[in-house]
Amino acid sequence: MRCNQTSAFRQGAIGQAAAVAKLEEYRRKRDPEATPEPFGGSRSGDAPIFVIQRHDARRLHYDLRLERDGALASWAVPKGMPLEPGARSLAVHVEDHPIEYATFEGEIPAGQYGAGTVEIWDSGTYELVDAKRDGGLTFHLHGKRLEGLWTLVPAKLDGDPKNWLVIKKRDDPAEQTGGSLHRYKPMLATLAEGVPHGEGWLYELKWDGYRIVARLATGEAELRTRKDQNYTERFPGV
Numbered sequence: 001m002r003c004n005q006t007s008a009f010r011q012g013a014i015g016q017a018a019a020v021a022k023l024e025e026y027r028r029k030r031d032p033e034a035t036p037e038p039f040g041g042s043r044s045g046d047a048p049i050f051v052i053q054r055h056d057a058r059r060l061h062y063d064l065r066l067e068r069d070g071a072l073a074s075w076a077v078p079k080g081m082p083l084e085p086g087a088r089s090l091a092v093h094v095e096d097h098p099i100e101y102a103t104f105e106g107e108i109p110a111g112q113y114g115a116g117t118v119e120i121w122d123s124g125t126y127e128l129v130d131a132k133r134d135g136g137l138t139f140h141l142h143g144k145r146l147e148g149l150w151t152l153v154p155a156k157l158d159g160d161p162k163n164w165l166v167i168k169k170r171d172d173p174a175e176q177t178g179g180s181l182h183r184y185k186p187m188l189a190t191l192a193e194g195v196p197h198g199e200g201w202l203y204e205l206k207w208d209g210y211r212i213v214a215r216l217a218t219g220e221a222e223l224r225t226r227k228d229q230n231y232t233e234r235f236p237g238v
């Protein structure tokens, strides 16, 4: 199903009233006197917008927001957006945010809801490709870092309706799925009877440490060990 909803309804009086009602939970959680976060905004652009904010709160996460019916439908993605076709990430459905939030960056003071630093990680427009009756959305993002097709699925992980999944889809059906395409493993030492001799050879004792592959994608570096553990936070200097 192709879902086209750039209708007069969305921008009309009924749409505005619906948008106000949608933001009740957002307003209930925040005190406009105590947080620099925005509380309003409306848009009448052609293509709906999206934003992904890096939110360094109690726990670092990324907030994915899609413009829907006069507000920003929002999900907190703890591990960030999946990038390889077939890869998936938990996406926790949170309250709708006001349209103005799409340009918000700053510091939410300690003690306030979501206290911490908010930075825009990516933004742009998107095309809604499919909207399922259960709320599932397939969309094509046109951002500065991200370009391509993703699906949000209300997967109800652990029985919690807030626990959705965001899945990277193939942009082109000819692409391979599985995510194994770009999986490199660190080279391991090989047991040998002696060391090679001659010009061009050096050797050193084997020091203890970690064998790690560094991957750079969408402008972000990631360090992974041979057992595929993420050591990016452990070695920020690297």
Ligand code: MN
Binding pocket: 055, 057, 061, 062, 063, 076, 114
């Ligand atoms: Mn957040």
